[in-house]
Amino acid sequence: MFDLNGKVAAVTGSGSGIGKAVALLFAKRGATIQLIDLNEEALNATEDEIKKAGGNAVKQVCDVTKQQQVKDVFNSIGTIDILVNSAGVSHVGNVENTPEADFDRLYNVNVKGVYNCLQAAVSLMKENGSGVILNLASIANNVGLADRFAYSMTKGAVYAMTLSVARDYIKEGIRCNCISPARVxxxxxxxxxxxxxxxxxxxxxxxxxxxxxxxxxAKPEEIAHLILYLCSDEASFITGCDYPIDGGFIKLNN
The missing domain is CATH 1.10.287 (Helix Hairpins)
Known part of the structure; x- marks a missing residue:
């Protein structure tokens, strides 16, 4: 089960955290990993760890906020079976004390970055007639979190983009889901x-x-295992869904 042999998986934010855990796990399951991150040093570490374990990985230094950079990277890859949008940043503040510069920074990474990667990947997946996309949303798009105004805005957008892509490309054989972790x-x-x-x-x-x-x-590895399931053929009937993985936060924190 959960065999990814022969699959090409692009994972953004794969230099650390959840993205790195996903890349390591997918590589163990046989996928060729396209490591996408802005931090080349971190990418080198992830690439080395995968290769030492006998896996296949290619690093792609890329700023997901730059559309042309993203297009160039994805076109150089040529074919993508799986996209995991894990790159993201956070911020503390309510609507009054969130500076415009911070609002723009979060929008550019967490919303525009996801949009850029979706646009580039969907075009390639359409050529294959299949594909799987997994976006990292958050409990913040399900409940109100104190002092997380800009962050919550971006994750709400990720959830909405997930539903839109799932609807628009279901007949193209492309599945799109998201998960909503609590703190990891x-x-x-x-x-x-x-x-x-x-x-x-x-x-x-x-x-x-x-x-x-x-x-x-949560541990990053725990998040990665849910992502593996949703990106595997075993989840072929699942699209347009958001899966909380939150230690009971949404339903039990009353």
């Missing part, structure tokens, strides 16, 4: 806490962990 313990989260809560890192880590009814943050 990644280097991104550690850096986020350090930047926004200096001197209170341990306290905030425990507080954020406890906000999930299950009592902890």
């Amino acid at each position: 313990h990644t280097p991104f989260v550690d850096g986020f806490i350090k930047k926004n809560y200096p001197g209170k890192e341990d306290e905030m880590f425990q507080k954020l962990s406890a906000s999930q009814p299950i009592g902890r943050m």
